[in-house]
Amino acid sequence: MKTTMVKKKRDISHQPIGQFEETRFEKIHNVIFSDSNEASIRVAEEIAELIRKKQNQNRTCVLGLATGSSPIRVYEELVRMHKEEGLSFQNVVTFNLDEYLPMEKSNIQSYHYFMHEHLFNHIDIDPENVHIPDGTVPPEETVAYCLDYERKIKEYGGLDFQLLGIGRTGHIGFNEPGSHYNSGTRVITLDHITRVDAAPSFLGIANVPRKAITMGISTVRKAKRIILLGWGENKAEIIKKTIEGEISSQVPATYLQNHSNCTFILDTGAASELTKNKTPWLVDACEWTEELKAKAIIWLCEETGKTVLSLTDKDYNDNGMADLLSKEDSYDLNIQIFNKLQHTITGWPGGKPNADDTHRPERAEPAKKRVIIFSPHPDDDVISMGGTFDRLVEQGHEVHVVYQTSGNIAVSDTDARKFAEIAMNLNPSEKVQKIINSINNKQDSQIDSPELRRLKGDIRRSESYAATRYMGLKDAHVHFLDLPFYETGTIKKNNLSEEDIALMVDIIKQIKPHQIYAAGDLADPHGTHKVCLDAVLEALKRLKPEPFIKDCWLWLYRGAWHEWDINEIEMCVPMSPGQVLKKRNAIFCHQSQKDGVMFQGDDSREFWMRAEERNRDTANKYKALGMSSYAAMEAFVRHQF
Incomplete structure (x- = not known):
């Protein structure tokens, strides 16, 4: 990379975490931030600076925009700048990368809806200057439509700035593996992995369109400036392939290696597999x-x-x-x-009474601790730490499970109808009939009615009681917060509110725990786990003056998809074969999440299978390093707050 280019790119980052200069392994400039929030603000600042510069020159600013979870915070900051700092978008023309096909503009899954929801409805851009591929174009007209889209971009002099995300297949826009270097705007068939990743938003992969309209690789790489956003550990592997690998049509994002003014903006999770981070001793002293x-x-x-x-x-x-x-x-x-x-390694996650705890992960005293297990969804407790849960109860600690959200969106209409029909048979009522009718008349992507959401939440609540009772916990020690941020009826959630934080503060003050366990599975920075952890941390921050907080330790567990690296683990709890089976049975209590769970990600196995393999792998890794052999192990990291 040219030195002059690096100087230009340094301006956006102010004080990033990580290195500015590329190592010998890297072929694309990248800047690493400690979190996606700060990174998004920096990107928004660069866009705003470009808009103002063009305004001063009395010229149009042409932006290429992306959808998905990655740019949401960027758009939020641009909206804030418009409302609070007077940033005008009157001179801005936008072209979006892509749209599903077929897709109505009014559909809440459409990128037309997404862009207006997150940006266009909140700024002063001229609607005539907004260009988003039309998902309703008839098949016989798509070729002409795509050529016209290209023509419009050229008429405005090309893209001044292109914002990108990256898919796990390495796609940018919807340019899937196999896309040509010189490809233009066109219709494309979506890769299976791309559809799997989109499945949560569509409430199942069967509802995800198979085709899309996308700007081509050639269109994107003609942009004068490109910034690609990468957040979370689930993007780490493809980020490494893109930045350090060879240019290949099988990883379309690698084409950006040839762009003269491209920067990848990453958080530490997305950058974790880069050689300079994973094995820095191979790079330099x-x-x-x-x-x-x-x-x-x-x-x-x-x-x-x-x-x-x-x-x-x-x-x-x-x-x-x-x-x-x-x-x-x-x-x-x-x-x-x-x-x-x-x-x-310890079989005493709550601390071993009357033992020397100098080299143990947990304190020996108090011998009987008050414990909160925070579970973002109504099954993360048993999926992620069912064996440790069992040990804590068995060893006499006062264990409380706190379910932060209702988890209602993950219950299928089929399961809801089944329970509603049972209720109707037992006690016929207009209320239940109304729920059945709402299910029968529900349109694709339609948001569940409040009554249906309540039923789905009750289903998950009953399953949670079944699991906690099986683990030997009293019902009085099971708490359901139903945090309001979650209750939108869609995959997109609200931001944390004061009401959410107040509920968290109240339950912690009520129990006064010595130990808190919380989900630290942050692969998706916009996912429920991340928001729920933010709620825990904010509540603990506000409770800092409370005397009991000084004796409270926070342990983070991981979910069904990822495990802590061995070098990160600070407490590892072995499980016997009997405990592995007990954990499995507890997971089985969550029957609505079994046999075709709605949000399973890229892994077709059920959660209990993934959890068992993950725990078994951890035990095998310890064994390979020379430790004792166990059937399975659950891992935790202590978080200092």
């Missing part, structure tokens, strides 16, 4: 912190297939870690990491 040392040695074990205690000087030297041996020999290093790993 490192400052060997204790955390980095553990990460490197565990990686070395995986590379060599050896246990920690069997690593030799030669292993270190042959794998770019020779400078670690300049102060300590391999034997001492190995012993340190072996002990560190061994001390994370």
